[in-house]
Amino acid sequence: MPRRGLRGGHVQTVANFFLRRRIALLPAERRLIEVEPGVQVLCHCHWQPDRKNALTVIIVHGLEGSSESPYMLGIAAKGVAAGMNVVRMNQRNCGGTDALSPTLYHSGRSQDIAAVAQNLLRQDRISHFALAGFSMGGNLVLKLAGEWGSAGPPQFRAVVAVCPSMNLAASADALHLAANRLYEFYFMWQLRRRLRMKARLFPEVFDTARLRGVSTLRDFDDKITAYYCGFEGASDYYRRAAAANVVDRIAVPTLILHAANDPFIRILPETRQKILSNPNVTFVETEDGGHCSFLAKPDGDDGRWAESRVVEYLRQS
Secondary structure: OEOOOOOOHHHHHHHHHHOOOOOOOOOOEEEEEEEEOOEEEEEEEEOOOOOOOOOEEEEEOOOOOOOOOHHHHHHHHHHHHOOOEEEEEOOOEOOOEHHHOOOOOOOOOHHHHHHHHHHHHHHHOOOOEEEEEEOHHHHHHHHHHHHHHHHOOOOEEEEEEEOOOOOHHHHHHHHOOHHHHHHHHHHHHHHHHHHHHHHHHOOOOOOHHHHOOOOOHHHHHHHHHHHHHOOOOHHHHHHHHOHHHOHHHOOOOEEEEEEOOOOOOOOOHHHHHHHHHOOOEEEEEEOOOOOOOOEEOOOOOOOEHHHHHHHHHHHHO
16 A cells, blocks of 8 residues: 555655665675676675575666665665675666776666676675566566576576566657656756766767757667667667566566556566466566555555565565
8 A cells, every 4th residue: 555645656756766764784895896898896795694595685776776776775674684695786887886887887788787696606605696676677687587597597596676677668768758757857867967977987988979969768778878889779779678578588486566657667568468478477566656666654664565575575485
Protein backbone atom coordinates (compact mmCIF):
# COMPACT_ATOMS: atom_id res chain seq x y z
CA MET A 1 0.00 0.00 0.00
CA PRO A 2 1.35 3.45 -0.92
CA ARG A 3 2.25 5.76 1.94
CA ARG A 4 -0.57 8.07 2.94
CA GLY A 5 -0.75 11.10 0.65
CA LEU A 6 1.70 9.60 -1.82
CA ARG A 7 -0.46 7.87 -4.40
CA GLY A 8 0.29 8.10 -8.10
CA GLY A 9 3.28 7.51 -10.31
CA HIS A 10 4.52 11.09 -10.46
CA VAL A 11 3.87 11.73 -6.77
CA GLN A 12 5.78 8.60 -5.76
CA THR A 13 8.68 9.34 -8.11
CA VAL A 14 9.11 12.98 -7.11
CA ALA A 15 8.55 12.34 -3.40
CA ASN A 16 11.26 9.69 -3.38
CA PHE A 17 13.68 12.24 -4.84
CA PHE A 18 12.99 14.84 -2.15
CA LEU A 19 12.34 12.66 0.91
CA ARG A 20 15.78 12.40 2.46
CA ARG A 21 16.66 9.85 5.10
CA ARG A 22 19.54 8.93 7.32
CA ILE A 23 21.11 5.59 6.48
CA ALA A 24 23.59 4.15 8.93
CA LEU A 25 26.44 2.33 7.22
CA LEU A 26 29.90 1.52 8.45
CA PRO A 27 32.74 2.73 6.18
CA ALA A 28 33.22 0.59 3.10
CA GLU A 29 36.38 -0.63 1.42
CA ARG A 30 37.02 1.48 -1.68
CA ARG A 31 38.20 -0.66 -4.56
CA LEU A 32 39.15 0.35 -8.08
CA ILE A 33 38.56 -2.50 -10.51
CA GLU A 34 39.84 -2.54 -14.07
CA VAL A 35 37.00 -3.60 -16.34
CA GLU A 36 38.98 -3.27 -19.55
CA PRO A 37 42.50 -2.02 -20.29
CA GLY A 38 42.78 1.59 -19.14
CA VAL A 39 39.26 1.71 -17.67
CA GLN A 40 38.52 1.46 -13.94
CA VAL A 41 35.30 1.58 -11.96
CA LEU A 42 34.95 2.39 -8.28
CA CYS A 43 33.22 -0.05 -5.95
CA HIS A 44 32.36 0.35 -2.28
CA CYS A 45 32.55 -3.04 -0.57
CA HIS A 46 30.80 -3.83 2.71
CA TRP A 47 32.13 -7.12 4.07
CA GLN A 48 30.83 -9.54 6.67
CA PRO A 49 33.44 -11.01 9.06
CA ASP A 50 33.30 -14.22 7.02
CA ARG A 51 33.20 -12.64 3.59
CA LYS A 52 33.93 -15.88 1.75
CA ASN A 53 30.79 -17.69 2.86
CA ALA A 54 28.31 -14.81 3.02
CA LEU A 55 26.17 -14.07 -0.02
CA THR A 56 27.71 -11.17 -1.95
CA VAL A 57 25.28 -8.78 -3.66
CA ILE A 58 26.59 -6.52 -6.42
CA ILE A 59 24.21 -3.59 -6.88
CA VAL A 60 24.17 -1.28 -9.91
CA HIS A 61 22.62 2.19 -10.08
CA GLY A 62 20.55 3.88 -12.76
CA LEU A 63 21.17 6.66 -15.28
CA GLU A 64 23.28 9.42 -13.73
CA GLY A 65 23.14 7.74 -10.33
CA SER A 66 26.10 6.50 -8.30
CA SER A 67 27.06 4.32 -5.38
CA GLU A 68 25.80 7.17 -3.18
CA SER A 69 22.25 7.10 -4.56
CA PRO A 70 19.79 6.63 -1.68
CA TYR A 71 18.46 3.30 -2.98
CA MET A 72 22.04 1.98 -3.24
CA LEU A 73 22.72 2.96 0.36
CA GLY A 74 19.35 1.58 1.44
CA ILE A 75 19.97 -1.82 -0.12
CA ALA A 76 23.45 -1.85 1.37
CA ALA A 77 22.18 -1.15 4.87
CA LYS A 78 19.44 -3.76 4.66
CA GLY A 79 21.70 -6.33 3.02
CA VAL A 80 24.49 -5.93 5.56
CA ALA A 81 21.95 -6.20 8.40
CA ALA A 82 20.72 -9.45 6.80
CA GLY A 83 24.24 -10.91 6.86
CA MET A 84 25.24 -10.23 3.25
CA ASN A 85 28.32 -8.71 1.69
CA VAL A 86 27.23 -5.75 -0.41
CA VAL A 87 29.23 -4.18 -3.24
CA ARG A 88 27.97 -0.82 -4.44
CA MET A 89 29.28 -0.57 -7.99
CA ASN A 90 29.67 2.71 -9.85
CA GLN A 91 29.32 2.54 -13.59
CA ARG A 92 32.11 4.10 -15.64
CA ASN A 93 32.57 7.82 -14.86
CA CYS A 94 30.08 7.75 -12.00
CA GLY A 95 30.77 8.50 -8.36
CA GLY A 96 33.41 11.11 -9.22
CA THR A 97 35.47 8.83 -11.46
CA ASP A 98 35.32 10.65 -14.81
CA ALA A 99 39.12 10.73 -14.96
CA LEU A 100 39.38 6.94 -14.75
CA SER A 101 37.94 6.23 -18.19
CA PRO A 102 38.31 7.83 -21.64
CA THR A 103 34.96 6.21 -22.53
CA LEU A 104 31.29 6.68 -21.62
CA TYR A 105 29.02 4.34 -19.73
CA HIS A 106 25.84 3.06 -21.40
CA SER A 107 23.08 0.48 -21.05
CA GLY A 108 24.97 -2.22 -22.90
CA ARG A 109 28.10 -2.46 -20.75
CA SER A 110 27.05 -5.62 -18.93
CA GLN A 111 30.59 -6.97 -19.19
CA ASP A 112 31.74 -4.31 -16.72
CA ILE A 113 29.60 -6.04 -14.10
CA ALA A 114 31.03 -9.39 -15.14
CA ALA A 115 34.54 -7.98 -14.63
CA VAL A 116 33.63 -6.81 -11.13
CA ALA A 117 32.19 -10.24 -10.30
CA GLN A 118 35.34 -11.95 -11.57
CA ASN A 119 37.50 -9.65 -9.45
CA LEU A 120 35.54 -10.59 -6.31
CA LEU A 121 35.68 -14.29 -7.16
CA ARG A 122 39.42 -14.16 -7.75
CA GLN A 123 40.53 -11.76 -5.02
CA ASP A 124 38.04 -12.48 -2.22
CA ARG A 125 37.17 -16.09 -3.00
CA ILE A 126 33.46 -15.43 -2.50
CA SER A 127 31.44 -18.62 -2.57
CA HIS A 128 28.22 -17.24 -4.08
CA PHE A 129 26.91 -13.93 -5.38
CA ALA A 130 23.81 -12.20 -6.74
CA LEU A 131 23.17 -9.11 -8.87
CA ALA A 132 20.70 -6.30 -8.21
CA GLY A 133 20.01 -3.25 -10.35
CA PHE A 134 17.72 -0.24 -10.54
CA SER A 135 16.34 1.22 -13.80
CA MET A 136 19.30 1.32 -16.21
CA GLY A 137 21.18 -0.85 -13.74
CA GLY A 138 18.25 -3.27 -13.83
CA ASN A 139 18.63 -3.58 -17.59
CA LEU A 140 22.34 -4.23 -17.16
CA VAL A 141 22.04 -7.01 -14.58
CA LEU A 142 19.27 -8.75 -16.53
CA LYS A 143 21.29 -8.42 -19.72
CA LEU A 144 24.32 -10.03 -18.10
CA ALA A 145 22.22 -12.83 -16.57
CA GLY A 146 20.71 -13.53 -19.99
CA GLU A 147 24.10 -13.46 -21.72
CA TRP A 148 25.48 -15.90 -19.18
CA GLY A 149 22.41 -18.14 -19.41
CA SER A 150 23.32 -21.55 -18.00
CA ALA A 151 27.04 -20.93 -18.67
CA GLY A 152 27.63 -18.27 -16.02
CA PRO A 153 29.95 -18.67 -13.05
CA PRO A 154 28.78 -21.53 -10.80
CA GLN A 155 28.78 -19.06 -7.89
CA PHE A 156 26.07 -16.93 -9.57
CA ARG A 157 22.83 -17.56 -7.69
CA ALA A 158 20.19 -14.87 -8.37
CA VAL A 159 19.35 -11.52 -9.96
CA VAL A 160 16.87 -8.79 -9.01
CA ALA A 161 15.85 -5.79 -11.12
CA VAL A 162 13.72 -2.85 -9.97
CA CYS A 163 11.94 -0.91 -12.73
CA PRO A 164 14.43 -2.14 -15.36
CA SER A 165 14.59 -0.23 -18.66
CA MET A 166 14.46 -3.45 -20.67
CA ASN A 167 12.87 -1.84 -23.73
CA LEU A 168 15.23 1.08 -24.14
CA ALA A 169 13.66 2.73 -27.18
CA ALA A 170 10.13 2.69 -25.76
CA SER A 171 11.30 4.07 -22.43
CA ALA A 172 13.44 6.81 -24.02
CA ASP A 173 10.49 7.91 -26.15
CA ALA A 174 8.15 7.83 -23.13
CA LEU A 175 10.56 10.13 -21.32
CA HIS A 176 9.88 12.76 -24.01
CA LEU A 177 6.12 12.80 -23.42
CA ALA A 178 4.82 16.13 -22.15
CA ALA A 179 4.02 14.70 -18.72
CA ASN A 180 7.59 13.46 -18.36
CA ARG A 181 9.57 16.42 -19.63
CA LEU A 182 10.68 17.34 -16.11
CA TYR A 183 12.49 14.01 -15.80
CA GLU A 184 14.02 14.32 -19.25
CA PHE A 185 15.18 17.84 -18.48
CA TYR A 186 16.92 16.59 -15.33
CA PHE A 187 18.67 13.73 -17.13
CA MET A 188 19.73 15.99 -19.99
CA TRP A 189 21.15 18.57 -17.59
CA GLN A 190 23.22 15.86 -15.93
CA LEU A 191 24.35 14.23 -19.17
CA ARG A 192 25.37 17.52 -20.75
CA ARG A 193 27.39 18.42 -17.67
CA ARG A 194 29.09 15.04 -17.75
CA LEU A 195 30.09 15.33 -21.41
CA ARG A 196 31.59 18.77 -20.76
CA MET A 197 33.57 17.24 -17.89
CA LYS A 198 34.79 14.41 -20.14
CA ALA A 199 35.83 16.93 -22.79
CA ARG A 200 37.93 18.84 -20.24
CA LEU A 201 39.60 15.62 -19.09
CA PHE A 202 39.99 14.05 -22.54
CA PRO A 203 39.93 16.90 -25.10
CA GLU A 204 41.44 14.66 -27.75
CA VAL A 205 38.46 12.29 -27.48
CA PHE A 206 35.33 14.32 -26.78
CA ASP A 207 33.93 17.35 -28.59
CA THR A 208 31.19 19.39 -26.90
CA ALA A 209 30.16 20.80 -30.28
CA ARG A 210 28.26 17.55 -30.77
CA LEU A 211 25.82 18.75 -28.10
CA ARG A 212 24.42 21.42 -30.43
CA GLY A 213 20.78 20.77 -31.13
CA VAL A 214 20.59 17.95 -28.57
CA SER A 215 17.45 18.42 -26.48
CA THR A 216 16.09 14.92 -25.84
CA LEU A 217 17.52 11.69 -24.49
CA ARG A 218 17.12 10.08 -27.89
CA ASP A 219 19.08 12.98 -29.43
CA PHE A 220 21.83 12.50 -26.86
CA ASP A 221 22.01 8.77 -27.46
CA ASP A 222 22.06 9.33 -31.21
CA LYS A 223 24.74 12.05 -31.35
CA ILE A 224 26.78 11.23 -28.26
CA THR A 225 26.32 7.71 -26.86
CA ALA A 226 26.12 5.95 -30.21
CA TYR A 227 28.87 8.07 -31.78
CA TYR A 228 31.40 7.51 -29.00
CA CYS A 229 30.48 3.93 -28.15
CA GLY A 230 30.45 2.22 -31.53
CA PHE A 231 26.76 2.13 -32.44
CA GLU A 232 25.27 3.26 -35.73
CA GLY A 233 22.76 5.52 -34.01
CA ALA A 234 20.27 5.63 -31.17
CA SER A 235 18.03 2.96 -32.69
CA ASP A 236 20.96 0.57 -33.11
CA TYR A 237 22.12 1.27 -29.56
CA TYR A 238 18.65 0.71 -28.07
CA ARG A 239 18.21 -2.49 -30.05
CA ARG A 240 21.55 -4.05 -29.15
CA ALA A 241 21.74 -2.97 -25.50
CA ALA A 242 18.26 -4.04 -24.40
CA ALA A 243 17.95 -6.86 -21.87
CA ALA A 244 14.68 -7.73 -23.61
CA ASN A 245 16.82 -9.58 -26.18
CA VAL A 246 18.05 -12.15 -23.69
CA VAL A 247 15.64 -12.23 -20.73
CA ASP A 248 14.26 -15.55 -21.96
CA ARG A 249 17.73 -17.11 -21.49
CA ILE A 250 18.10 -16.27 -17.78
CA ALA A 251 18.78 -19.50 -15.90
CA VAL A 252 18.95 -18.40 -12.24
CA PRO A 253 16.16 -17.31 -9.87
CA THR A 254 15.15 -13.81 -10.91
CA LEU A 255 12.84 -11.16 -9.49
CA ILE A 256 11.61 -8.21 -11.56
CA LEU A 257 9.71 -5.46 -9.73
CA HIS A 258 7.76 -2.99 -11.85
CA ALA A 259 5.12 -0.38 -11.10
CA ALA A 260 2.22 -0.11 -13.54
CA ASN A 261 2.28 3.67 -13.09
CA ASP A 262 6.01 4.13 -13.64
CA PRO A 263 6.02 7.42 -15.59
CA PHE A 264 8.50 6.42 -18.28
CA ILE A 265 9.63 2.79 -18.07
CA ARG A 266 7.77 0.74 -20.67
CA ILE A 267 7.71 -3.04 -20.98
CA LEU A 268 6.45 -4.09 -24.41
CA PRO A 269 4.00 -7.00 -24.84
CA GLU A 270 6.56 -9.25 -26.49
CA THR A 271 8.98 -8.66 -23.61
CA ARG A 272 6.28 -9.44 -21.07
CA GLN A 273 5.65 -12.70 -22.88
CA LYS A 274 9.34 -13.62 -22.68
CA ILE A 275 9.34 -12.83 -18.96
CA LEU A 276 6.22 -14.81 -18.22
CA SER A 277 7.42 -17.75 -20.30
CA ASN A 278 10.67 -18.08 -18.34
CA PRO A 279 10.03 -20.24 -15.24
CA ASN A 280 13.12 -18.78 -13.55
CA VAL A 281 11.64 -15.28 -13.52
CA THR A 282 9.17 -13.95 -10.96
CA PHE A 283 7.49 -10.81 -12.28
CA VAL A 284 5.76 -8.56 -9.73
CA GLU A 285 3.85 -5.57 -11.04
CA THR A 286 2.25 -3.25 -8.49
CA GLU A 287 -0.50 -0.74 -9.24
CA ASP A 288 1.43 2.06 -7.59
CA GLY A 289 5.07 2.80 -6.93
CA GLY A 290 6.29 5.22 -9.58
CA HIS A 291 9.86 4.91 -10.81
CA CYS A 292 12.11 3.05 -8.36
CA SER A 293 10.15 4.52 -5.47
CA PHE A 294 7.55 2.17 -3.92
CA LEU A 295 7.07 4.36 -0.84
CA ALA A 296 4.86 2.34 1.50
CA LYS A 297 3.50 2.87 4.98
CA PRO A 298 6.29 2.08 7.47
CA ASP A 299 5.54 -1.24 9.13
CA GLY A 300 8.45 -1.83 11.44
CA ASP A 301 10.82 -0.62 8.71
CA ASP A 302 11.55 2.56 6.75
CA GLY A 303 8.74 2.05 4.25
CA ARG A 304 11.02 1.43 1.27
CA TRP A 305 9.07 -1.58 0.03
CA ALA A 306 11.20 -2.44 -3.00
CA GLU A 307 14.46 -2.44 -1.04
CA SER A 308 12.99 -4.74 1.59
CA ARG A 309 11.54 -7.03 -1.06
CA VAL A 310 14.89 -7.26 -2.86
CA VAL A 311 16.78 -8.24 0.29
CA GLU A 312 14.12 -10.73 1.37
CA TYR A 313 14.15 -12.38 -2.06
CA LEU A 314 17.93 -12.69 -2.01
CA ARG A 315 17.87 -14.16 1.49
CA GLN A 316 15.66 -16.96 0.20
CA SER A 317 17.67 -17.60 -2.97
